[in-house]
Amino acid sequence: MDKLLRQFIAIAETGSIRAATAVLNVTQPTLTVNMRKLEADLNARLFVRSARGVRLTPYGEVIYENARLMQRLDDNMRKSVEEMRVRNERGISIGSGYSWWTVFVRDVLLRYQQRNPKAPLQVSLGDQLRCLDQLLSGDISLFISHEIRGLNAGIGAQFIRLSQVYNGVFVRDGHPLLGAVRTREEIEAYPVVTSSLAESRHQRFFDENWRRQRGETPFGRESYIFGSNSISACLDYLRNTDAFLRISNVIAPYFAEQGIIEVKQAGTLASIPMGIYVLAERRGEKRLEDVLEWLIAACREALPPSQD
Template sequence: MKLHQLQALVAIADCGSIRAAARTLAVSQTAVAKALRELESQLQLPLLVRNASGVMLTQYGRSLLLHARQMLGQLEQAQLELAHLRGQAEGQLRLGISPWMGMTLLPEVVLLFRQRMPQVRLEIFEGLMAVTLPRLREGTMEFAVGLVSALLPRPEFSSDPLFSYQMAVIARHGHPKQQCRSIHDLLDQDWVVNYPDANHQSFMNELFWQHDAHIAEERVQRAQSLQLMLSLMEHTDMVSYCPEPMLTVPMFQERITRLNLRESFATDTIGIVTPRNTQLGTAAQCFVDCLLQVVRRRSRSSKSEDRRLFDTLKVLV
């Protein structure tokens, strides 16, 4: 297998057609089609099914695609490492970040990283681990700063904890149920939450079932972004559930409040998550170092905004 053949396979999978893949790779359609024919011939397996709407990968093509992405990602990291050793570090670093961290610590970390590696372009994915784990698995993301839980596939991924924090039930300021003191008083309310579909059972147990609170499941709506969740809470009487550090973000602090319920909820942990048995590249390690520097400095800061944030966090590094 040759590099240009793997690049052609990945481009076709991403673009959905040979024509679009050729544009992405800046080569002719003939060159892309030839690369795939040669690859299929070498493997003696069909990798693509061609139809009127474009192309689809066969089961063999999908299996090879995972390895092709990993190999191309490792090659990109190697090129970045060599450029760094030459004093000419450039390239792209892709990483995932937990939403509340994107609104608190991330801006300062990015500024520090840009000072140290100005030629490296960042691609940052905000989202839950359900968004980042597939990218880590296929090698298109080097690491994620996200939730470390029992649901993290331990054989595939390793993690280094950074913080732990409490989860909280929240509502808009002035909500009719703002003075409630038990989750049982909120079972007649509509909820809007941000969590991946695969976590439904654990989420329902964490918030309701462990407290012997049984809510009609049609009352629990899912929003695929924090901004959607916030908008629905602000313009309706929906209640929600979020990490306590989120309540220190000005845009949240001004619009929502924590409900002081007698029940205790989950303690979650945020950490650096990487594919197991892989080593962070130079740029990724630099980013992590910048993150740790910002965390240590701000955790000792006397500024009111830093104190509010770190009062909700237990630093584990």
């Protein structure tokens, strides 16, 4: 908004040039000269001056009414621009598996928003391949997950290893598998539930030669009795059947509150790396690196260290 109009509004609202100087932090001669310029530009007398201060002329009343409208529009414009700047500079869009969200990601983002109350948070929860798809398309800037074995090196996703966990086996309270250490064969005699549904469009992420050489199950051929990308739906199914769900062991305390209990597994359990996926081309961006720093610190507090 024009500086002279802002000064005019201050004089009109305080009732004197002298009082307006304190509001505007300018000298009285400067205001006097600027108001003469404004009157000359508009070709109208705006003030009637007296020993008590100034009052608006009829022309001045018209100018004041319109200047206040212009000021509101200007203030709204600046507020909108600032809110957009905050969204662009401080907003966060990330993906996370259910386990990591429960253990530490939720608390990190809540603390971040307390420090940046106007910064929007976008969180995609669920399957790691869906999150990878969103990362590559630019919908999210990073995601937390297990390391995804057999990815095609050409997709440009960089994995930052932070911890190592294992896949727990979870069943309803009162399930026949509870109460003793169970072998893999005993567990797999029961139907399996999955929260990681394979989608044909995700097959392009994988190096099929790598999978074949290691005897991996062909993409999308995993067997299960029930599958859903909603963890709530999976838990509902578990509560009402003898099926089991494999998912990171770190979610055990949360599941226990839902009546879903971890089965004791026999033997040495395979260690699975977990960490953060980012696009290699975006490393070095300040906002991304700041978010990574907070998440890495929180992960190291909540989970065991990586064995690298």
